[in-house]
Every structure is written in C-alpha cells, then in structure tokens.
Amino acid sequence: xxxxxxxxxxxxxxxxxxxxxxxxxxxxxxxxxxxxxxxxxxxxxxxxxxxxxxxxxxxxxxxxxxxxxxxxxxxxxxxxxxxxxxxxxxxxxxxxxxxxxxxxxxxxxxxxxxxxxxxxxxxxxxxxxxxxxxxxxxxxxxxxxxxxxxxxxxxxxxxxxxxxxxxxxxxxxxxxxxxxxxxxxxxxxxxxxxxxxxxxxxxxxxxxxxxxxxxxxxxxxxxxxxxxxxxxxxxxxxxxxxxxxxxxxxxxxxxxxxxxxxxxxxxxxxxxxxxxxxxxxxx
Amino acid sequence: xxxxxxxxxxxxxxxxxxxxxxxxxxxxxxxxxxxxxxxxxxxxxxxxxxxxxxxxxxxxxxxxxxxxxxxxxxxxxxxxxxxxxxxxxxxxxxxxxxxxxxxxxxxxxxxxxxxxxxxxxxxxxxxxxxxxxxxxxxxxxxxxxxxxxxxxxxxxxxxxxxxxxxxxxxxxxxxxxxxxxxxxxxxxxxxxxxxxxxxxxxxxxxxxxxxxxxxxxxxxxxxxxxxxxxxxxxxxxxxxxxxxxxxxxxxxxxxxxxxxxxxxxxxxxxxxxxxxxxxxxxxxxxxxxxxxxxxxxxxxxxxxxxxxxxxxxxxxxxxxxxxxxxxxxxxxxxxxxxxxxxxxxxxxxxxxxxxxxxxxxxxxxxxxxxxxxxx
Numbered sequence: 001x002x003x004x005x006x007x008x009x010x011x012x013x014x015x016x017x018x019x020x021x022x023x024x025x026x027x028x029x030x031x032x033x034x035x036x037x038x039x040x041x042x043x044x045x046x047x048x049x050x051x052x053x054x055x056x057x058x059x060x061x062x063x064x065x066x067x068x069x070x071x072x073x074x075x076x077x078x079x080x081x082x083x084x085x086x087x088x089x090x091x092x093x094x095x096x097x098x099x100x101x102x103x104x105x106x107x108x109x110x111x112x113x114x115x116x117x118x119x120x121x122x123x124x125x126x127x128x129x130x131x132x133x134x135x136x137x138x139x140x141x142x143x144x145x146x147x148x149x150x151x152x153x154x155x156x157x158x159x160x161x162x163x164x165x166x167x168x169x170x171x172x173x174x175x176x177x178x179x180x181x182x183x184x185x186x187x188x189x190x191x192x193x194x195x196x197x198x199x200x201x202x203x204x205x206x207x208x209x210x211x212x213x214x215x216x217x218x219x220x221x222x223x224x225x226x227x228x229x230x231x232x233x234x235x236x237x238x239x240x241x242x243x244x245x246x247x248x249x250x251x252x253x254x255x256x257x258x259x260x261x262x263x264x265x266x267x268x269x270x271x272x273x274x275x276x277x278x279x280x281x282x283x
Numbered sequence: 284x285x286x287x288x289x290x291x292x293x294x295x296x297x298x299x300x301x302x303x304x305x306x307x308x309x310x311x312x313x314x315x316x317x318x319x320x321x322x323x324x325x326x327x328x329x330x331x332x333x334x335x336x337x338x339x340x341x342x343x344x345x346x347x348x349x350x351x352x353x354x355x356x357x358x359x360x361x362x363x364x365x366x367x368x369x370x371x372x373x374x375x376x377x378x379x380x381x382x383x384x385x386x387x388x389x390x391x392x393x394x395x396x397x398x399x400x401x402x403x404x405x406x407x408x409x410x411x412x413x414x415x416x417x418x419x420x421x422x423x424x425x426x427x428x429x430x431x432x433x434x435x436x437x438x439x440x441x442x443x444x445x446x447x448x449x450x451x452x453x454x455x456x457x458x459x460x461x462x463x464x465x466x467x468x469x470x471x472x473x474x475x476x477x478x479x480x481x482x483x484x485x486x487x488x489x490x491x492x493x494x495x496x497x498x499x500x501x502x503x504x505x506x507x508x509x510x511x512x513x514x515x516x517x518x519x520x521x522x523x524x525x526x527x528x529x530x531x532x533x534x535x536x537x538x539x540x541x542x543x544x545x546x547x548x549x550x551x552x553x554x555x556x557x558x559x560x561x562x563x564x565x566x567x568x569x570x571x572x573x574x575x576x577x578x579x580x581x582x583x584x585x586x587x588x589x590x591x592x593x594x595x596x597x598x599x600x601x602x603x604x605x606x607x608x609x610x611x612x613x614x615x616x617x618x619x620x621x622x623x624x625x626x627x628x629x630x631x632x633x634x635x636x637x638x639x640x641x642x643x644x645x646x647x648x649x650x651x652x653x654x655x656x657x658x
Contacts, residue, residue, distance in 0.1 A: 019507075022518065052503045057349070068507055068518065073500040075352060076509035077345065078375050084342035085372075088349025088357065089500075091333045092307050096353070096500060114345075117338035271333060278328035 010045075017041040017051070019071050026065055028136075030216075030224020032209030033066050035183040036130055039207075040099070041070065042186075043193035055096045057086040059111060061137045062211075063103030063130040080111025083118045083127065090125050094268050098125040099197065104145040105135045108164045112144075119173035122201045123267040128193065129166055129204060132211040140214040151218050170204040171260050177203035178260035183210065184231040185256075195258065201266050208234075208254060287464045292427045292457045293360075295465070296386050296450065297322030299434030300358050302468050305384070306332035307357040309346035311339055311365060314398040315454040316388040319360040340368035344385070348376045351383050352508060354499040356438055356473075360386035362454075363405055364395060366412065373447050374413030375510045380445035380487075380495065380533070382474055384437045387449055388457040389563075389614075391641050400641030401454035403563055406618040409449045410592045416530065418537045420448045420544055421592035423562040427461035433589065436546075439472040444540055445494055451591060453614060455564045455643050477504055485515040487529070493536040537593055546589040547598050551577070555584030557653045558606045558631070560599065560623050562591055564643045565612040565636075571646035576653055583653045591619075596626045603631050608656035612636035612644045632656075 018041075027034050044054060051072045058067035060079035067074045073096070077085045082100045090098045107115045107129050118127065134152060135141040142152040144164040151158060170178045177199040181189040189207060196203035208231060210216060212224040221227050234254065290298070296319050300308070308327055310320035320336065327334040333350070337343040343359045350357040361369055366387045376383050391397030392404045405412075409421045420440050424433040430452060437448040477484070477498040486506040489495045498504035511519040512526050520526060537544060551573060552558060559569045566587045576583045586602040588595050603609055609631050611620040620635045627633060636652045638644045 051505060053501055055353075055500055068509070072505055074505075074507045075349075076507065076511065077349075078371055078510060081341060081345040081372060084337060084345035085349035085352070087335070087337070087342070088307065088309060088346030088351075089353045091335060091346075092350035092353035092355040092357070093500060113338050114342050117342070271328075271335075275328040275331060279331075282329065 012042050012045045014038055014041055017045065017071055018069050022069055025069055027062070028213035030210065030212030030227065031062070032132060032183040032207075032211070032228070033062055033130055035186055036128065036189065036207045036209055037066050037069065039186050039189040040128060040193050042190045043197060046190070047194055047197055049097050049197075053096055055089060055093070055098045056101060057082045057089065057098060058101040059103070059106035061103045061106050061135065062132070063101055063106060065137070066130070067101050080106050080109070081114060082106070083111060083114040086125055087118065087121070087123055090123055091268065091271070097197065100125060100127045102127060102129055104129070104131045104133065104143045104166070108144040108166055108169070116169065116173040118202055119170050119175035119204065121267045122174065122176055122264060124200055124202070126196045126203045126205065129206045130209045131166060131206055132209045132215065134211050134215040136211045136214050140218055150215075152215070165254075166206045167204065167259055175204045175260060176201040176262050176264055177258070179204070179258040180206040180208065180254060180256050182208040182231040182256060184228050192258065195261070199261070200263065287462050289460050290427060290463050290465070291318060291460045292430045292452065293318035293388065294322050295427045295431040295463065296360065296434050297326060298465055299431040300384065300438065301326050301330055302465070303356065303435040303438035304471055304473065305356045305358045305438060306330065307347065307350035307355045308332070308334045309337050309343040309350070309357070309359050311337055311343045311361070313340070313362045313365045315390055315457050316360045316362045316386065319386055340365040341371060344369040344372040347383050348372055348381050351376075351381045352500070354497070356382070356442065358384040358386070360388065362388050362390050362398070363392045363408075366405055366408060370413040373419070374415060374417055376447040377413065377417040377419060378510050379508050382441035382445055383447050384434065384441055385447060385449045386434070387451050389451065389453045391639065397641040399454070401564060401614060401643055402639065402641070403453055403565070403614040403618070405451065406591065406613070406615065409451050416534055418446050418534055419592060420444070420446055420537065420590065421451050422448065423451050423589060423591040425452070425456060425563050425566045425587065427456070427459055428463040429589070430456065431463065431465055435468045439470065440544060442472045442474040443494070443543065444536060445474065445497065446537065453563045477502065486517045487513060488515040489532060493532050493539050541593065544590055544593065545595055545598065547595050548585070548587040548589060549602060550585040550587070552584035552586060552602050555582050556607045557583045557656045558603050558609045559583060559585045559649065559653070560609060560611050560619070561585065561613070562588060562619070563614075565614060565649070568644045568646045569612065569649050572649035572653065575646065575650055581654060581657050583657070594622050594626065599623065599626050600630070603627055606631045609633045610636060610649070610652055610656060612638075612649050612652070614638050614644060
C-alpha cells in the first residue's frame with residue numbers, strides 16, 4: 001500500500017459526517033457495519049473530501065441502509081443495482097466522488113453481473129463491499145460468502161455451497177484496485193479505504209464485518225466482542241503464515257491487505273476521448 | 284433540421300431525444316429497438332453527452348436513472364422482454380420522482396415471442412408493469428414524425444412532473460421510414476431545481492402543483508433518495524398519515540396536471556355511427572379504412588389516444604356518446620378494450636378486433652368489422 005498523506009488538518013470527529021437527527025440508528029448491537037461506516041468517514045475526512053461533492057450509492061440490505069446516516073448526497077437504490085446506478089451517476093457527474101456501499105448478497109448474488117462489469121469497465125469509483133456472510137435484513141439466509149457448514153435459516157443442516165472470494169472475483173474481472181480488511185483493524189481498514197478512494201479507476205474494498213445478532217447467534221459464535229476477536233483467527237494478514245487455530249467449524253480464512261493496485265485507462269477519460277474525436281471528425 | 288428527410292421511426296426517437304436535451308443514454312441490445320441505441324451511440328458524443336451499453340436491461344435502466352439523479356436528462360430503450368426487466372428500476376424512478384424516458388418498441392410475446400414481428404402486447408405492462416401503485420405516463424405515437432415529437436414531449440413531461448415517461452409503439456412504426464421535417468422543439472422543459480436555504484430543506488415538500496423541486500447533487504442540499512416510502516425530508520417512514528399523504532401526492536400529481544398530459548386525435552367522430560378506438564399501426568389502418576368506408580356511405584370515425592396512460596376517460600366518453608357501436612382493433616388478445624369497456628360502462632356496445640399472429644391489423648379487417656357493426 002502507498003504511504004498515506006493526511007490532507008485534512010482537523011481531527012476526525014465522526015459527528016461532522018453523520019446525520020445525527022437520524023439517531024438512534026437501526027443497526028443491531030455489535031454489528032460490524034457501524035465500524036466500517038466509521039472507517040469510511042475517517043478515510044473521507046483524511047482525504048479532505050467535501051460532503052457536498054460526495055455521493056454515496058447503496059443497494060438493499062443492512063449494508064444498503066448504512067448510507068443514509070452519512071451527511072452527503074445519499075442514494076439508497078434497488079437490490080443489487082447500486083453499481084449500475086452509480087455508473088450512470090458518475091458518467092453524468094464526474095465531479096462527484098462516488099462511493100458504493102454494498103453487501104455480499106447485494107454485490108455477489110443478485111448484483112453479481114453489475115459487479116463484474118464495473119470491475120471490467122474501470123470507471124473511477126469505489127465499492128465498499130460489506131461481507132458479513134449472511135442476509136441479515138431478511139432474517140439470516142445463506143449468502144454466496146457463507147462459510148462451509150454454517151447454519152442459516154435456509155441451510156438448517158449446514159451450508160454445503162462453496163463460497164465466493166470477492167477479491168479474487170474482482171481481480172479476475174479486471175478491477176484495478178482490490179483489497180480486504182476486517183472491522184477488527186479499524187485504522188488499517190481506514191487506510192485501505194483511503195487508498196481505494198484515492199485510486200484512479202474502479203476500486204474494491206471488501207470489509208469483513210460481523211453479523212452478531214443473527215449469524216453469530218445462530219452459530220453460537222459468542223458475543224460481539226468475542227466475534228470481532230474471532231476475526232484474528234480467520235483473517236490472514238498479508239504475507240503471514242496460515243496459523244489459524246483448529247475449530248469445530250471450518251473457518252473461512254481470508255487474507256487481508258491490498259492484492260491489486262495497478263493503473264489502466266479510466267473509463268470516463270476514455271469516453272472523453274470518444275467525445276473529442278466525435279467533435280473533431282463528426283464521427 | 285428544417286429540410287424533409289427520410290428517417291426511420293427508431294432513428295426519429297433518438298433525434299427527438301437529443302433535440303429535447305437528452306445527454307445520457309444507457310441501453311442493451313434487443314430487437315426491434317436496437318437502432319435507437321446505435322443512433323444514440325453515434326449522436327450523443329457529438330452533443331457532448333454519454334452513451335453506454337450496460338451489462339443487462341436492469342443495469343441500463345438503473346444507469347439512466349442514476350444519470351438523471353445527477354441532474355442530466357436520460358433515456359433508455361427496449362422491447363417486451365427487456366421492458367419486463369426494466370420494471371424494477373422504473374418503479375424506483377416513479378417512487379423517487381426521477382425524470383426519465385423509456386422507449387418500448389413492442390414485439391410479440393409472451394417470453395421471447397416474435398422478436399421481429401409487430402405487436403401491441405405491452406399496453407397493460409406499460410401501465411402496471413412495476414409493482415405497487417405508481418404514476419407513469421405512456422405516449423403512443425403512430426407515425427415517424429409523431430415518434431420524434433412525442434419523444435420530445437416525453438422529456439418535457441418527465442422533467443415537468445418528475446415522472447418516468449414511456450414512449451410506446453409497435454415494431455412496424457419503429458422500422459418504418461417516412462419523409463419527415465424534424466422541427467426544433469417549440470418548448471424544452473427542464474426540471475425545477477431546488478433553490479434557497481440549505482438548512483431545514485425538505486426535498487419532498489411540494490407546493491400546490493404537487494411537484495417538489497429537484498436537489499442537484501453538489502449544490503449543497505445533501506439529500507437522501509430512497510425507494511422506501513419516505514416523508515418530506517426524504518427519509519423512510521411507516522407513519523400511516525405520512526404514507527397516505529405521500530401516496531396521495533405521488534398518484535395525484537398526474538391527475539392534477541391532466542391538461543398538460545392528455546392528448547388525443549379525433550378523426551371524423553362527430554357524425555360517425557361507429558367509433559374506432561386505436562393506437563399505433565391499427566390507428567393508421569383505421570384512418571385508411573374510414574376513407575374507404577365513407578366512400579361507401581358508412582360513417583366511421585377514430586378516437587386515438589396519443590397519451591395512452593393516464594387513459595383519456597372523459598374525452599372518450601364524449602367521443603363515444605350516441606354511437607351505435609365502438610370497435611377496438613389491437614395487435615394483442617384484448618388489452619386496451621378492457622379500459623374502453625370500463626370507461627364506457629355499457630353506454631355503447633364495444634367489440635374487439637384482435638390480431639396477435641405477428642401481422643399488422645389491415646384496413647380491410649377494420650372495414651369488415653365496422654360494416655358488421657354498422658348493420
């Protein structure tokens with residue numbers, strides 16, 4: 001990861017970035033999405049982003065509801081489609097910083113097609129993909145990232161489906177920036193999001209987030225503090241050895257860090273060349 | 284743009300869109316509407332706009348609405364199967380009151396149906412396709428010139444009323460080439476932008492016209508837009524009183540502006556014994572049939588809704604008054620006839636002429652049916 005430069009002189013106060021009149025929020029006690037939200041706003045603060053020029057586009061689910069608390073231009077769209085809405089918004093308004101907040105169901109199941117094509121297209125926007133392994137809003141159904149053998153309301157005998165690795169999918173589809181962090185490491189998550197937002201082109205930051213009340217409870221994973229500490233055993237920091245502890249369930253070991261950080265022409269700039277050619281040649 | 288040119292219906296839709304100020308188009312290839320995307324891909328960059336071919340129909344509707352949320356006039360086009368997929372985000376546009384235009388070039392269905400053949404299979408889908416009670420305006424041009432003009436009017440209505448507008452015509456007219464003079468629009472309407480204080484700003488508060496001003500992202504209003512039922516602040520609500528107030532305004536705004544929306548063509552209806560009610564290709568056939576029939580002394584007339592939805596209830600009642608019979612020729616198994624029967628409520632006998640084999644309705648078929656009714 002590149003060295004991060006602090007561009008805002010003021011100390012970060014999350015209250016400057018939230019719609020405080022919407023509090024209390026709807027999230028369950030211990031939900032990791034609040035930590036991710038804090039990391040995102042911390043990153044925006046350090047990058048010196050202006051709230052008036054920030055557009056947050058989200059889909060449906062717990063991740064989708066998270067955007068409403070941000071004091072910016074927020075768009076809560078339809079299930080799986082936030083990347084498609086954001087594509088139109090960013091092309092129409094390249095002056096806006098566009099950040100999509102989505103979930104594992106939103107981006108990897110119902111919106112999978114939009115995700116792979118957003119990666120391929122390389123339009124300058126950021127996807128913060130909150131992965132909590134479950135459909136929380138609808139009561140705890142299996143998702144494309146639910147670990148093997150885990151119990152959900154639609155896998156009463158344990159999950160037998162293999163998981164999607166969102167980062168490998170993004171890399172394979174051509175995203176020019178791909179990284180993953182867990183909510184346990186909030187400063188590292190903030191730095192990942194800063195790098196993702198600063199990146200010119202389409203960037204994917206996957207956030208390993210806990211669903212304590214529904215997924216954790218169903219799988220007897222302990223209280224919220226125990227769940228977040230569990231991330232230590234299932235996350236593998238960059239270049240570290242696989243030293244996770246044995247468990248009764250097969251953990252879902254994910255490496256963390258930045259996996260892809262490269263440059264190729266950004267879609268908006270390429271299209272501007274199309275406009276220029278059309279004006280010059282009439283074709 | 285003042286010289287007569289030979290132009291195809293679908294190309295006229297693209298020309299109308301650009302003339303109306305459309306600067307964003309997201310599409311997905313589908314017969315028989317693909318020429319609109321091809322035309323926009325060529326024309327938009329020259330006009331400083333953006334064309335994008337999205338990964339699917341859902342995404343193309345979403346991207347068009349997304350561009351409009353950014354403050355840019357946006358359009359997409361499709362045909363039956365694609366129109367079904369667009370319904371999800373058409374509903375989002377209706378709910379969030381985001382202006383957009385959707386062209387649906389109708390082909391035979393259900394399912395893949397008859398991709399290259401004309402039909403009027405989506406008359407009801409255009410009105411009721413997305414879930415939930417919602418406002419939508421549907422315009423039904425019947426000539427190439429009218430496709431151009433009605434596409435311009437579609438943008439004006441979408442912007443004025445913050446509502447999705449569907450331009451609906453069948454494959455025959457979409458692929459028809461006619462000699463048309465494309466005139467510059469007499470009026471171009473752009474949405475009313477939010478102005479004034481940012482503090483305590485209510486994005487969904489409306490005056491008597493029931494149309495809230497549109498907050499342009501970047502102008503400092505920092506509003507929330509959601510497909511959830513929302514209050515005047517734009518945030519979700521389940522308060523029955525607020526939900527009722529919101530829904531009454533959402534559904535009531537079209538009724539309030541019916542004068543602006545409604546448009547009909549009446550052809551020799553005054554003295555007619557038999558009234559034909561038709562749109563699109565059957566309306567063209569009806570005009571031809573009326574000439575033939577009148578030559579034989581049979582008095583027929585045509586009532587043609589140019590704005591199909593909201594349905595012109597009072598105008599149809601007035602036109603049908605005292606008629607011996609009403610004929611509804613359609614290229615489907617009977618869709619618009621349901622609305623005609625509902626509106627006339629037995630005031631005159633209503634008969635359908637239904638062609639759903641992929642062929643257009645002919646003047647001869649209409650003439651024969653009118654003669655039966657005129658007996």
